[in-house]
Amino acid sequence: MDCVVTGGNVKVLAKAIHSLSRIGDELYLEPQEDGLTLRSVNSSRSAYACFLFAPLFFSRYVIPDGHGFRCKMAIKSVQAVFRSLATLEKTVEKCHIELDGDRNRLTFTLHCKHGLLKTHNLSFQDSESLQAVFDKDSSTNVLKAQPRVLVDTVLNFPPSLEEVTVTVSNERVWFRNHVDQEAEPSKAMLTELCLSADEFDHFEVRAQSSVTFCLKELRGLLVFAESTGLPISMYFAEPGRPVVLSVTDSVLDGNFVLATLSDELGVRQQNSKRACTPPPPTDDFMNDELESYLIAMDTSIATGPSVPEAVLAPLLPSRAGSPPAKPDPRSTIHSEREEDSMEEEVEDLGRPPNKKFRSLFFGSVYPTGSPLSSRTMTSQKVLASDSEDDT
Amino acid sequence: MPLSTQSQTDDAQYILVASLDNARNISNILKAITFKDHAIFSATPNGLKVTVEDSKCLQANAFIQADIFQEYTIKEDSVGFQINLTVLLDCLTIFGGSTVPGVSTALRMCYMGYGYPLTLFLEEGGVVTVCKINTQEPEEPIDFDFCSSNVTNKVILQSESLKEAFSELDMTSEVLQITMSPSQPYFRLSTFGNSGNAHYDYPKDSDMMELFQCTKTQINRYKMSLLKPSTKALALSCKVSVRTDSRGFLSLQYLVRNDDGQICFVEYYCCPDEEVGED
Numbered sequence A: 001m002d003c004v005v006t007g008g009n010v011k012v013l014a015k016a017i018h019s020l021s022r023i024g025d026e027l028y029l030e031p032q033e034d035g036l037t038l039r040s041v042n043s044s045r046s047a048y049a050c051f052l053f054a055p056l057f058f059s060r061y062v063i064p065d066g067h068g069f070r071c072k073m074a075i076k077s078v079q080a081v082f083r084s085l086a087t088l089e090k091t092v093e094k095c096h097i098e099l100d101g102d103r104n105r106l107t108f109t110l111h112c113k114h115g116l117l118k119t120h121n122l123s124f125q126d127s128e129s130l131q132a133v134f135d136k137d138s139s140t141n142v143l144k145a146q147p148r149v150l151v152d153t154v155l156n157f158p159p160s161l162e163e164v165t166v167t168v169s170n171e172r173v174w175f176r177n178h179v180d181q182e183a184e185p186s187k188a189m190l191t192e193l194c195l196s197a198d199e200f201d202h203f204e205v206r207a208q209s210s211v212t213f214c215l216k217e218l219r220g221l222l223v224f225a226e227s228t229g230l231p232i233s234m235y236f237a238e239p240g241r242p243v244v245l246s247v248t249d250s251v252l253d254g255n256f257v258l259a260t261l262s263d264e265l266g267v268r269q270q271n272s273k274r275a276c277t278p279p280p281p282t283d284d285f286m287n288d289e290l291e292s293y294l295i296a297m298d299t300s301i302a303t304g305p306s307v308p309e310a311v312l313a314p315l316l317p318s319r320a321g322s323p324p325a326k327p328d329p330r331s332t333i334h335s336e337r338e339e340d341s342m343e344e345e346v347e348d349l350g351r352p353p354n355k356k357f358r359s360l361f362f363g364s365v366y367p368t369g370s371p372l373s374s375r376t377m378t379s380q381k382v383l384a385s386d387s388e389d390d391t
Numbered sequence B: 001m002p003l004s005t006q007s008q009t010d011d012a013q014y015i016l017v018a019s020l021d022n023a024r025n026i027s028n029i030l031k032a033i034t035f036k037d038h039a040i041f042s043a044t045p046n047g048l049k050v051t052v053e054d055s056k057c058l059q060a061n062a063f064i065q066a067d068i069f070q071e072y073t074i075k076e077d078s079v080g081f082q083i084n085l086t087v088l089l090d091c092l093t094i095f096g097g098s099t100v101p102g103v104s105t106a107l108r109m110c111y112m113g114y115g116y117p118l119t120l121f122l123e124e125g126g127v128v129t130v131c132k133i134n135t136q137e138p139e140e141p142i143d144f145d146f147c148s149s150n151v152t153n154k155v156i157l158q159s160e161s162l163k164e165a166f167s168e169l170d171m172t173s174e175v176l177q178i179t180m181s182p183s184q185p186y187f188r189l190s191t192f193g194n195s196g197n198a199h200y201d202y203p204k205d206s207d208m209m210e211l212f213q214c215t216k217t218q219i220n221r222y223k224m225s226l227l228k229p230s231t232k233a234l235a236l237s238c239k240v241s242v243r244t245d246s247r248g249f250l251s252l253q254y255l256v257r258n259d260d261g262q263i264c265f266v267e268y269y270c271c272p273d274e275e276v277g278e279d
Helices: A008-020 A075-081 A085-091 A147-154 A215-228 A264-271 A283-302 A309-315 A329-343 A371-375 B002-008 B024-031 B085-092 B159-168 B230-236
Strands: A002-006 A026-032 A035-041 A047-053 A060-062 A071-074 A092-100 A105-112 A117-123 A141-145 A163-168 A172-177 A192-196 A202-205 A209-214 A232-236 A243-248 A252-258 B016-020 B038-044 B047-054 B058-065 B071-074 B079-084 B106-111 B118-124 B127-133 B151-158 B175-180 B187-193 B196-202 B209-214 B218-223 B237-245 B250-257 B263-270
Touching: A002 A008, A008 A035, A008 A047, A008 A075, A008 A085, A008 A092, A008 A215, A008 A252, A026 A075, A047 A215, A071 A075, A075 A105, A075 A117, A085 A092, A141 A147, A147 A192, A147 A215, A163 A215, A209 A215, A215 A232, A215 A243, A215 A252, B024 B058, B024 B085, B024 B230, B038 B085, B079 B085, B085 B118, B085 B127, B151 B159, B151 B175, B159 B230, B159 B237, B175 B237, B187 B209, B230 B237, B230 B250, B230 B263
Parallel strands: none
Antiparallel strands: A002 A060, A002 A092, A026 A035, A026 A071, A035 A047, A047 A252, A092 A105, A105 A117, A117 B196, A141 A202, A141 A232, A163 A172, A163 A209, A172 A192, A232 A243, A243 A252, B016 B071, B016 B106, B038 B047, B038 B079, B047 B058, B058 B263, B106 B118, B118 B127, B151 B209, B151 B237, B175 B187, B175 B218, B187 B196, B237 B250, B250 B263
C-alpha cells in the first residue's frame, strides 16, 4: 500500500480520523480497489462509522496485489500523527501512507513546511473485515441538511447530554434532549428545538416517527462535516432500527450508523407521565409551538391508552414470540419484561434499566462458530451507549 | 515611592540588592526551570545565576544579567544561597502575576548574608508586600564539565519548529533519541512508544535552521522524563541551541526575550540515558 495525500485533503483525512475516534478505540484500515476505508466501532457495538476515500482523493493510490490486506490499530496512535489539527493546514504539505510489510509497520510521513519531515511508524494487528449491515434505501425518512443547521441545533444541548430524540412529521423536525427514565423529574430539563422542512436541502418523511440516539457520535460527524462543508443526510425509519448519518462527496463517502433506543421506553415514559413521543402538534398551533405541544401531551396522557399508532406500531413486530399488540401499553410492556428476564438473565445483571440500544449486526466480524458470533444477533440488545462509560 | 523610602535606611546592611520594575521578567524565567523545589542562587557582579537539578542527571540554569535589573548592587565577589523556588515564585506572583499591559509588580530583592532570609518587597498599585523567605546552605552545583571545545555537534534552531515537535512527542516513549549527523538525517528527534516509533527530521538547509555544525554522527538517548521540564523554557524562547559533546552529554540553550525586549538565557544539561544498543 502506497498512498499520497496532498494539500487540503490531509486535513480532511485528519478530521475523518478524529471523528472516528469519537466512536471507538480502534481504527480498522482496509485498502480496496474502490478506495481506502477507515472504520471504527464502539465497544458495545451500538455505533459504527466508516469512511471511504476514493482513489481520486489521493494523488497516488497503489494497493497491494492479491489477497486483501486489512489491519487495525489504536486510533489514538493515528490521531497522534495528526495531533495539531489547527496547524495542520498551514504546515503539512503532503502526507504519505505506506505499508512496510517486512517490518509490519504502517508508516505515515508528513512533509511539512521548512523541510521538516515527520515519520510515524505504527504497529498494527491483522483484523477481520468490519462491516455493519445497514440499508439506507429501506429508510422511510430521509433528511438532508447543511452542517451549519445541525451544528447550530446541537449547540443548544449541554455537552453532557448523551442522547437526543429526533421526531419528524410531514413538515417539521423536533430535536429534544432525551431524559433518562431514572432522572429525578423535578430536576430534569427538557430542551426542544423545532426545525421546519425548508431548513433542509431534502426532506422526505414517509412515516412519522421518533428515534433516540447518542449525541456523541453525531457531534463527531458534525466536526467533520463542518470542516469539509459537506451536507449531512440522515436516514431512519422506526425506533430500534439504526439511524444512518452520511456525508458524500465525489471522492469520499462517510457513514455513521448509530443504534436507536427501542420503543418500549417511549411507551413507558408515557406511562410515567413523561414526554417522549407525543403526537406532533398540528399546524394550527404554529405560533405557540411548545405550549401547544404540552397540551397535546397532556391530552394523550389523560386519555391513557390512546397512544398514537405510529408510536406503538414498531414495538412488537421485530420480536418473534411476543404477544400480539394490545391496546393497553402497560400490558405490552409487562410481557416484554418477562420475556427479557428469561432470555437474558445473565446480561440483565447490572444492566442499566430501560436503555435498550439494539446492536448493529456485523456480519463477518467474527469467524463463524466463535462464541461471540452467536450472540451478535440482529435483535441483540446492548447494555447502553458507549458514551456512558466515558463521561 | 514606597519601595525606596522603606528600604533606604536598611540598604547598608544588605550585601545584595536587586530591583526590577516588572517582577514578571524574573518570575517567567524562573518558571522555565521550576521542576524541583530547591534552587541554588549564585550572584556575581555580572548577574544572577539560578540552578535547579534533578537526579544528578539534569541541571537547569537561568542567567539573569545585572543589566536586566534597574538596580543591582553586590558587595561581595560572589553570594550564594539555596532557596525554595516554588515559594519564591508564589511570592513573586503574590499580586496575581497579571499580564495586563501597564500593570506590573515592582520588586526589590535584598539579602543580608549567610543565615539571613531573602527579603522581597513587592509593590503593585500602591500596595506593598514584604516577603521573607528562609535561605538554606547552598549546595555545590554539579559540574557537567561541558565545555565548548569538546562539542561535537551543534545546531541552532528557531524555537517555533521545535515547539511543534515537543508538543507532539509521544510521551509513552521512555526516551527521546537525538541524532545529529553531517549527513542524512542531519538532525532527528525520535521516540519509541507503545504504538510504534516516530521521527522528526530537520534538514540542514531548513529556514528554521540558523546554524548547522555537525562533525560526526552521534545518536544519543535521553530520558523523556528529564527532558520534559525543558519544554517550559522552549515555550518562552525564540531560539534554541542544541549541542552534544564527545561523551554524548546534551546542552540545550534557550534565548528568551522578556516583556521589555531584553535577552536572558536558560540552559539545560542532560546526561545521556545509556549506550545505544541495537534498534
